[in-house]
Amino acid sequence: MREKVISLYQSEKKIYPREILGFYAKWRWFFVWLTQIIFYLTPWIEWGGRQAILFDIASRRFYIFKHVFYPQDLIYLSVILIICALGLFLFTTLAGRIWCGLACPQTVYTEIFLWIESKVEGNFTKRGRLDKSNWSLKKILIKFQKHFIWVIFSIWTGFTFVGFFTPIKILFIESIGLSISGWPLFWTIFYGFLTYFNAGFMREQVCKYMCPYARFQSAMFDKNTLSMIYDSDRGEPRKGVSNKSQGDCIDCNICAQVCPNGIDIRDGLQYECIFCGLCADACDSVMKKINRPANLISYTTPYMLRNNLSITKKIKIFFRPRIIIYSLILLIVIGLFLYKLNNRYDFKLNVIHDRGILSRVDSNNMLENVYRLKIMNAGLNRDGYKLGVDGLPRIKIDDKSMKNLEIQLDPTEADTFIVTVEVPINSQKPGKYPINFLLRKEGSDNVIFEKSIFVVPEK
């Protein structure tokens, strides 16, 4: 005997979440506004005559207010990513999928698109009815209106995104004059399309099937992680309003109706749940109407829900070892990052021993090695630099190249300087000797040491 075969192919049913306002929904909207204001306004901020935040990939320079980052500063990007990862670990352990529910771009844009949809098409029942109805001129007009607004919004989003990588003011003027072209145009349309497609159509499916963060979150949960929990002890068995001897849940289904991910929280913690708290808002509003205490669905931990804990005990839960260790690591990494960032020298030195000439003897009986020094001014002012060399007795930069060595560089300028270094002939046995170049910024004590070798040939 064979059991029924379960098909793994399932086409997604469109979800029409019911509109709700409440404590969590307000926080959600707060983060929508916060993240979007930051996103849309940041590229327009000016700082010192240039765009304050600009990731100029073509010339390989990232500008972030007073800092300019070069490819050599990759370590800072790595550390920022490490900080982000550690932050996700900490917040996931502490508060579950709070990022997903409140601030994730997928959530935020879905919320905005849903808001536009409800403004144009009406509330959730009207939207469902409209989609089921036959095509008519009215339906076409309504749909056109919605998609038109969506597309405008998406293009503006794509444009803003590109504005982080290309000076946005020039981009804006080009866009107005319809002379935008090439890669900026491609990325505007590409990112705009992704916004339109993900927030307009994919929505919760991104969280359910595509998001990698959602997949490994469960590894960071423990019994004290905050989550959206339905108090089944209090709620079950569900029944009508009149029969008060039973559970508090009146089975009105409003919690399932408001869920943007189409689940029923009363089935327990599910992987689709993004902790947006809309079900809690909806349930509280009903509990208030039927004069029952709120928080039948609440943002708590299973442990706290089952045990009536004093406030100090509750606070203790948040200071469990796992949280403290994550926080400490995070603080240390952030501290080191800020320290290094504020103490990094705004100039760089790179030394290459000449490839053509290993060593030679000049007419004054000095043994010479030639080096190419790439010096970069990563700062904001025109600066001068002084070069020195040490590592061997009586080693020095020869007079001729010293004479040419007035190192003055404009901001963000890099140049190659040729330096001939010499020691008296026969002062060293044949071999390779480590030496150091020292580069000091004029008017400061900042010195960079860069290693190289000095070759003394056989003979």
Added chain:
Amino acid sequence: MLGEFNNYFWPVLVASITIIGIIGCYVLLKLTGKKGPENDDNSTSGHVWDGDLEEENNPLPRWWVGLFVITIIWGLIYLALYPGLILTDGYLKWSQLGQYQDEVKDADKKFAAMYKDFGQMDLEQFINNRKAKKIGKKIFLNNCAQCHGSDARGTTSFPNLTDHDWLYGGKMIDIKSSITNGRNGVMPALASIGTKKDLWDIAHYVKSLSDSKHHPMKALRGKEKFGICASCHGADGKGNQSIGAPNLTDHIWLHGESFEGIVHRITYGINNEMPAWNDRLTPEQIHLVSLYTRMLSKDNH
């Protein structure tokens, strides 16, 4: 015969494998994309693991088949546009060389305006123009430094460009000519002009011209044999820039100052070549790098 075979064997092989592969993929898709009449909803492949774990006999998901078909169509379009089959040039007539030439053309166009200003500069203007100096230095480092050294001071057999000893003349026109057309400094083998002892005597005489350490008696004997050398290096040994014959009276020894080395060069001659750069550098680039070289020697007054 064999050449003909080699010319066609690999292209035909590659094209056949490619086309058969694409057709094979399509046939496989066709065969597995539909449920056969013998398969009901519950049929399995017959493979069983752990006693009860069976593999269902489902057709491939439609979206997946769709993606595969798109890749096949994409592949055919690609093969039509590009020379993927080797047998044809493709509709776009694309080639690596063509792309390279296009890019060079674009780059030339892009930099032409900039070089136009630099192409007429004199030394004074050059020294006062930071950007021109930087470009001159870059051209030198990328093209000339391999032999002359990053500091342009050369090494054995590669001339120092910063002193005032110019083999072929130090005026702009001479330097530009050296870079554009290259130079070939030839000293013929002169073993036949005398015995080994004679050649050593000449070497001592050559050394005496610059007051270097030498044996006076040998030098005196060598002077008599110097006549044939004088036809290039001059009777006074001061060289001849029109043929690149070095000045023997200074302390600059391009190929080394040992007696053995000098005798060896008299015996066997030497052929020292500087390649021509006219097919690598534009006239403007040659102008800039010549100015850069002039500047380096000017610094050493």
